[in-house]
Amino acid sequence: MNNRAERKKVAAIVTEYRPDSHAEVILGRLLGQFGYKPQIDVVALYLDQEPLNDIGKEAARVNGIPVYASIGEAIAAPHAGLPVDGVLLIGEHGDYPWNEKRQKQYPRRRFFEETFRALDQLGLAVPIFNDKHLSYRIEDTEWIYREITRRGLPFLGGSSIPHTPQVPSYPSKRLRQAKEIFVVSWLGIESYGFHGMEVLQAAAEQRDGGETGIHSVQALEGRSVWAAMDRGEIPEELMVEALRTVSGPLPGHPREHVDVPVVFIIAYCDGVRGYVLQLQRFVKEWALAFRGADGKITAARCESGWERPYSHFERLTKQIEQLILTGRSSVPIERTFVTSAMINLGMEALYTGKKRVASELRSIRYSLRNPSG
Incomplete structure (x- = not known):
């Protein structure tokens, strides 16, 4: 695929494109920055917002990429001559309102609605990548999941963190009999808590029998x-x-240093329990520990690399390219649905102070060896 004309083409739909945004660290790599050698081409861009430190328009100008005024136009990409081979939805960062549940109201459902409309008009069924969770609303999360599966679209979503190396490494077979899984997370309750949910579910789905449903979420x-x-x-x-x-060294027990910790408690239908503990700035990475049926504990950190050029996004970008090139995702869409719903329900439980029965997730079933979607 050395000939540019033979390379797969994608349209990028983003909330904002500024330094250190998800748009920069993903699309920047696809534009050849950060020492990355892309295998696909970004041929059209839609910017929902343009902050004062916007770098999206300049990146587009330098690379000869049109910035379109609507999502539909960007996906149609009339200048490209041929239809796009995929759509990247990067709905993270930007000046959007917060609701009473402390959730940032990113326009992810609108991004999906306009993407589906454009694909329908063009008669396309191409892979879609969605950065992080599907929506801040459980109703929208369910709708997006149904629409993707109904259309049979190849899909990759979620967090970059489950793709990172675990240090120290351990055989994944230890997770088959996991009974308790504990994830340490940090910073934003919803935004970083979702990463914690992804680390939890990426471990939980490896237990014998795969995922068999979630009973409740408490906060x-x-x-x-x-x-x-x-x-x-x-x-x-x-x-x-x-x-x-x-x-790095820690100053002691987090109860002595973290003013307002938050914990999400996930009760799985098969009796497994998961915990995601938000420790503000006490740590600067994610770590997990789990207990097997024999009582033995395994623990590791997620080697995320939190300084530029943000190595965890390089691994995610490679996963995105494989989705576009092969039409196959490294992550079951069910995981993205489960983790999106878990953070939705978790923030609701935190707001109401009541355990939330996860009726939306009671019947979810999937296995890494035989995903249904």
Whole structure:
């Protein structure tokens, strides 16, 4: 595929394109920055917002890429001569309102609606990549999932973090009998909590029988987190083992340093329990620990690389290219649906102070060896 005319072409639909945004670290690589050698071409761009530090228009100008005024026009890409081979939806960052549940209202459903409309008008059924979760609303999450599966579109979504190396590495077969999985996360409750949900589910789906449904999602905040830990409702031992793996020294126990921790507690239908603990700035990476049926604990950190050029996005970009080139995703769409719904329900539980029965996820079934979607 050395001839540019033979290379796969994609349209990129983004909320904003500024330094260190997801648009820059993904599309920048596809434009040959960060030492990356792309295998596909970005041929059209849509910018939903243009902040004062926008670099999207200049990147487009330098690379001869038209910036279109609508999503439909960008996907049609009339200047390209042939239809695009894929669509990249990067709906992260930008000046969007927050709701009462502390969720940023990114226009992801609108991005999908206009993308589906454009594909229908053009008679296309091409792969779609969606950065992070599907929506901040559970109803929109369900609708997007149904539409993608109904249309049979190749799809890759979610977080970059599950694609990172785990240090120290361990045989994945240890997860087959996992009974408790604990993830340490940080910073934004929803935005980074979703990454934590993805780390959790990427581990949980590897248990024997695959994913068999989620019963409920609970959330605790502040001192109630440590009180629940003292009562034995949250496994402190797993938290401690996960923290042992993070890079750099820690000042002590997080209860002495984290003012307002948040924990999401996931009860799976088969009895497995998952925990995602948000520790603000106490750590600067994700780590997990899990306990097997034999009681043994395995722990590792996600080697994410949080300085430019952000190596975790290089791995994600390679996964995006494989989606476009082969029409096959490295991640089951069911995982993206499950993690999107979990963070939706988790933020609702945090807002109401009540455990949320996950009726939307009770019947979800999938296996990495035999994904249904």
